[in-house]
Amino acid sequence: MPFFSIVIPAYNNDEFLPGCLESVLAQSFADWEAVVVVDGSPDCCGAIAKDYASRDPRVKVIDKKRNEGVHLARTSGVEASSGQFIYLLDADDAIPAEALQQLHDALEGADADMLHFGISVVGVDVDEGERRSFESYINKKVETLEGADICAAAFSPEMGYLQDWRVTQRVYSADLLKSAYGVMVKERLGRAQDGYEYFVISTLAQKQVTIADLVALSYYYGRGVNGAAALGVEKFIKSAQDFQAAIDAIMSYQSSLPGNAFATEARGAADKLVQLLMNDWHARLSDEDKIAVIPDLADIIGRDYLSIELMRFVRDDAYALWCGGGTLDGSSPLWEWFEVARELREGLPQSGEYDAMEAGAERHLQDNYTRFKAWEGYAKQPVRIFVSTHKPAQFFESDILQPVQVGAVRSGNTPIGCAFMDSTGDNISHLNPMYCELTTQYWAWKNCDAEYYGFCHYRRYFDFGSERHEENAWGEIMWPYIDEKSQREFGLDDENIARAIEGYDVITTEFKDLRDFPADYETPLEHYDAAPHLRIEDLERTMDILKEMHPDYAEDVDEFLNGNTSCFCNMFIMRKKIFQDYCAWLFPILQRFMDETDMSHYDKEMLRTPGHLSERLLNIFYRHHMRIGAGWKTKQVQCVHFVHPEPKKELAPASPEDGRHVIPVVLAADDNYVPMLTTTIYSFLKNASMSYFYDVIVFERNIMPSRKAMMQEFFSVFDFARVRFVDVGASIEKYNLVTNNEHISLETYYRFLIQGLLPFYDKVVYLDSDLVVEGDIAELYRTKMGDSLIAGVVDVDFLGNLNMKHGDRMDYAREVLKLSNPYGYFQAGVLVLNTKKLRAFKDVDEWLRIASDSTFIYDDQDILNAFCQDRVTYLDNAWNVMNDCGGRIANVFSFAPAEVYDAYLAARKQPKVVHYAGFEKPWKTYRCDESERYWKYARETPFYEELLSLLSGPVVPPPGPVLPPRAMGENNPLRRVVDPFMPPGSRRRELAKSVGRALRGR
Incomplete structure (x- = not known):
């Protein structure tokens, strides 16, 4: 009995069979037999096999008179095999010389009935990238598998189709393979037979060992029906029938297994086979044939599968086009595929998979078409100002201001909105780490046509406004946000830009006198030398190159470097001829510098040297033409620097995969309040019911990214919640918001934004960030609101002030707040907002205009009470128990109506929320009332030490019961x-x- 039996089906491959058999005979391990199954082949395969058999008795031939297909040929070969292990080999492939010896050695100690080995992929008329990708996937390392995991690894979508199902990439125990082929169908199967055969084998196998670096097959990718060769309609339809036959065989076999075993894997196999078939449709049919085969294909695999796969291609192709910087006009075949898929879907049951595919396809199609229309509009502009960006940013609504993504090739060509990509056409995108925004300039020079070319940055723009603006010490206008207000302020609309540029030849930023800067330099030469990451010898080398290439510039070089003025930021606008001349002058100089400079040890900022040099070269180019009387009409404008150029994020509701009901919880804070914010969130999550999903949204303006990341990492342990941040600075910038209370911050107004920024939530919990939650926030959220706008706890402090003798709080409540019942005043630190009703009641602009009125003592709290009165649901007092700040229980709270005061005292014994609403906070004073509850949570947060460091204030004495005079x-x-x-x-x-x-x- 030989150790190996090698089964080789042969049909119409006499060109390759000799090479295959020679590779078997060349094995260093000799204990084998080769069973060549000549499958009714009309060519010379039979004669070749018999010739080898006559020369080596280890070669056996089964000569079938009628062609039955590879599956039945393998079945015959397996039945005739006598070896301990069986190797299935295709006649157009080969075995490396040491393969059988290595397999023998590995099997000896493996105690496995199947060994998955590695293969060497030899490309035959296929793209090298495709060959490498296939070889990488097919040689994936997988741990040893046992029992049902063997089948799941190849066929389960939940496991991500972890391993291939190629029957020719494994060697099997004879017992396993004979058993498997013994229960397989005894009829012809077509091209997809491997999927069916391996499905049966894998359900019977007990143990599989994978040794990916044991290369035991030379696979010729592209021979036969595999690869990327074009297919006609007839061949493709035959292939589709073969695939469906394999699917039917898998389903039939699985249905015969007891207990519905391997049902998931059978469905996964069917899904994957359809995907493989459709990949051929996508890659190997002409666009005309793709549509022609649709009716027959729908009959074979069904409209359900076909509609899903068509939408998959639309989605994926549209996204690939998006990432590649392409455009999608109305003539693209993707539109037709999209409509065909939708027509196929009519009358079918709803499918979540299809719906997801269609939504993705529609989104990517729309994104591409939107970009196509944007670029079409950009190309028509006589004035084109290119806005360089390396990351998503907020851009102005404009056809003249045209975003360009720099270094796109280095970012994997992941697009930024409708921005051009500097990696398309003739480009130097790969040089972006050195050339900075110059890659945009080069791209525009080589690929765009305009009367004027201009350049600015995602955070720095020209000021085309009618009035001069205040600058910082470095000559820049500092402005917070890119929005409609700033567009008006700085004249950055298309009409005004065109008017500002008309008639000029060159526009730059203003030339600043370096002696006015708060730094120890006076000349551009000293300025460059003072930069810690720039080397003066690089500047000197560049100037020498310039003088050598353009001797007539020598005077301008010296005058600029030793003068006192310069324009900055590499921002300019030039007429076409001047711009083209400038680029033809600039880039060869920089290329010479690159060729002559060793930058291998430069740090990241030093690598940007060519970009820094170009700023100086722009000044020299400008000065030279001014000196020689080029006749340019020029203008200088201010530069505006936007502090927050980040894009406005489109918020969406949370959608937990497990379908749990979402409870939105909103808080507001700044960077200084991050430790307190974290403590509050932690307290409520630690006590919250896990039956819900909590969408925790923090409204903020200036929280540092590192602190956001720290918070999100800390809260990641709560799998029933997510924490996200929303920058609301731009939303409140246009309002004159101040607070009238020293321990109330501007963030208090953020609650007015909730109804507008979260339009998808009709009910929201709001919490101040100076409290801890001891109760279940879900209970609070479940408060029945009815027609109420808001739910809160009656404010015992305010009511105490109402009852104080000789006080004017009652007058304030009636005359200023216009409260019909001042004793209904609520505290706004813990609220349930009926945002659906609030949106119908007043919009955000109305609320913030009201908030701009400085009449109110307690700011937003007074406003909410004044305008929501008579539409308030009152919460149990336990949901907002204020601590005893400065002895207020005795001195203020005790003056409240008896029923309210008693309710407060009762709630204080078992609070659900402890609110440190006054000036005494646990992180400010050691003896702050109820501080032990606070520190119970705070000490478990990553900001505990930071909170401790704030405890530097005076120790507050225990509060007394007597009011001071x-x-x-x-x-x-x-x-x-x-x-x-x-x-x-x-x-x-x-x-x-x-x-x-x-x-x-x-």
């Missing part, structure tokens, strides 16, 4: 002025009173 009566007119700025109990108020008493000798 009043420095100013409640009915004193000055109270209206003093109260908003020094609230009763605040540190500022107490300090003022102590000074007054000292002066009076108390």
Whole structure:
């Protein structure tokens, strides 16, 4: 009994059979037999096989008179095999000389009935990239598999089709293979037979070992029906029938297994086979034939499969076009495929998979078409100002200001919106680390046509406004956001830009006198030398190159470097002829510098030297033409620097995969409040029901990215929640918002934005960031709102002030807030917002215009009470228990109506939220009331040490029950002025009173 039996079906491949058999005979391991199954072949395969058999008795021939196909040929070969292990080999492939010896050695100690080996892929008329990709996938390393995992690895979509199902890339125990082929169908199968055969084999196997670096097959990719050779309609339809026959055989076999075993894998096999067939449709048919085969293909594989696969191609091709910087006009075949898929879908049951494919396809088609129309509009502009960007940014609505993605080739050509990509056409995108924004300039020079060419950056623009703007010490206008307001302010609309440029030849930023800068340099030469990451010898070398290439510029070089003025940022606008002359002058100089400079040890900023040099060269080019009287009409404008150029993020509702109900929770904070914010979120998540999913949204303006990342990593342990951040700076920038209370920050107004920024949520929980949650936030969210706009806890502090003798809080409540029932005033630190009703009640602009009124003492809290009165649902007091700040329980809260005060005291015993609403905070004072609850959560956050470092204030003495003497009566007119700025109990108020008493000798 030989160790190996090698089964070789042969049909119409007499060209390759000799090479195959020679590779077998050349094996260093000799204990084998070769069973050549000549499958009714009309060529010379039979004669060749018999000739080899006559020369070597180890070669056996089965000569079939009728062709039955590879599957039945293998079946015959397996039945006739006598070896311990069986190797299935195609006649157009070969075995490396040491393969059988290596397989023998590996099998000896493996105790496995199947060994998956590696292959060497030899490309035959296929693209080298495709060959490498196939070889990489087919030789994937997989751990040893046992039992049902063997089948799942090849056929389960949940496992990601971890391993191939090629029957010729494995060697099998004879017992396994004979058993498997014994239960397989005894009828012809076509091209997809490997999928069926391996499905049966894998369900019977007990153990598979994979040794990817044991190369035991030379596979000629492209011979036969595989590869990328074109197919006609007839051949493709035959292939489709073969694939469907394999699918039917798999399903029939699986249905015969007990307990519905391997049902998931059978469905996965069918899905994958259809995908493979459709890949041939996509790659090997002409566009005309693709449409021609649709009716027959729908009959063979079904409309369900076909519609899904068509949409998959539309989605993937549209996305590939998007990433490649291509455009999609109305003539693309993708539109036709899209419509055909939708027509096929009519009348079929709803499919989540199809719906997802269609949504993705439609989105990518629309994105491509939108970009096509944008680029079409850009190309028509006589003035084109290219805005360089390396990352997503907010751009102005403009046809003249045209974004260009720099270094696109280095970012994997992942597009940024409708921006051009500097990696298309004639380009130097790969040089972006050295050339910076010059890759845009080069791209525009080589690929665009315009009357004027201009260049700026995603955060720096020209100021074409009618008025001069204040600059910082470095000569830049600093402005927060790119929005409609700034577009008007700086004249960056198309009409104004065209008007500002008309008639000029060259426009630059202003030439600044370096002696006015707050730095120790006076000349451009000293300025360059002062830069820590720039080398003066690079500048000197470049100037020498310039003088050598253009001797007439020598005077301009010296005058510029030793002068006192320069324009900056490499921003300019030039007429076409001047721009082309400038580029033809500039880029050869920089290329000489690159050729003559060793930059191998430069740091990242040093690598940008050519970009820095070009800024100086622009100045020299300009000066030269001014000196020689080129007749240019020129203008200089200010440069505006946008501090926050980040794009406005389109928010979307959370959609947890497990379908849990979403509870949105909104908080507001700045960077300084991150430790407190983290503590609040942590407290509520730690006590929240895991039956829900919590969409935690933080409204902010300036939280550092590193701190956001730290928070998100910390909260990632809660798989029933996500934390995300929304920059709301641009939303409130146009309003004059101030606060009238020293311990109330501007972030308090952010709650007015919730209804507008989260239009997809009809109910939202809002929490201040100076509290901890001890209860289940889901219980709070489930509050029934009815027609109420808002739900909150009655404010015991405000009600206490209402009842104070000689106080004016009642007058304020009635006369300013216009409250019909002042005792219904609620505290706004914990709210449930009926955002659906609120949107119908007032829009965000109305709320913020009201908030701009400085009349209100407690800012947004007063506003909400004033305008939401009579439409409030009152929460249990436990949901907002304010701590005893400055003795306010005895001195203020106790004046509240008895029922309210008693309810507060009862809630204080078992609070669901403890709110540190006053000036005494746990992180500010050691003896802050209820601080132990706070630190219970804070010490488990990553910002614990930062909170501790804030504990540098004075120790507050234990609060006493007696009110201190009043420095100013409640009915004193000055109270209206003093109260908003020094609230009763605040540190500022107490300090003022102590000074007054000292002066009076108390």
